Amino acid sequence: DAGITQSPRHKVTETGTPVTLRCHQTENHRYMYWYRQDPGHGLRLIHYSYGVKDTDKGEVSDGYSVSRSKTEDFLLTLESATSSQTSVYFCAIRVGSADTEAFFGQGTRLTVV
């Protein structure tokens, strides 16, 4: 158990509303990631963080923002949710340096109606 939890696990929201997903780790791991997974696309990187207040964009960052004000929490915000953001969102952490394996949270299933 790498000590990573995502919340909420399931959410249904309406188009145009803001949504924040939380990824929490119990250790002081430096790297944290947000991915989305959709049929036919695999896991696509949204944003990642390599330290407090240090973040960078991934492949599909449009419509998403992130915040990492403390080591243990990495927040993903959909400023104005759209139906195309209906997906399963996974958070991941690297346990160790930048070349070590990643552990994933259990995922958040988000439906935008």
Place this chain on the structure above:
Amino acid sequence: RKEVEQDPGPFNVPEGATVAFNCTYSNSASQSFFWYRQDCRKEPKLLMSVYSSGNEDGRFTAQLNRASQYISLLIRDSKLSDSATYLCVWNTDKLIFGTGTRLQVFP
């Protein structure tokens, strides 16, 4: 072109069969990869790392072919429990995933 590409499958094989998946990558400087396994509606989990010298773990063998820019995963003596999606991952600071290859092992 995607940085990491995989045949989505599905690969349908009988128990006991040997099956192999390939994953091609576009960046010739890539040196480090992983294979992850993902069960339906679950999070991905590390299966094994891929070393340039090859890596074997029980029934699983992973290899890196730099000249042709692909990595492979070989599964021997397939079990029903091997049914899953296998994800190729380019190990950079961004961790780039392939779309995955679906394996279905039948009795």
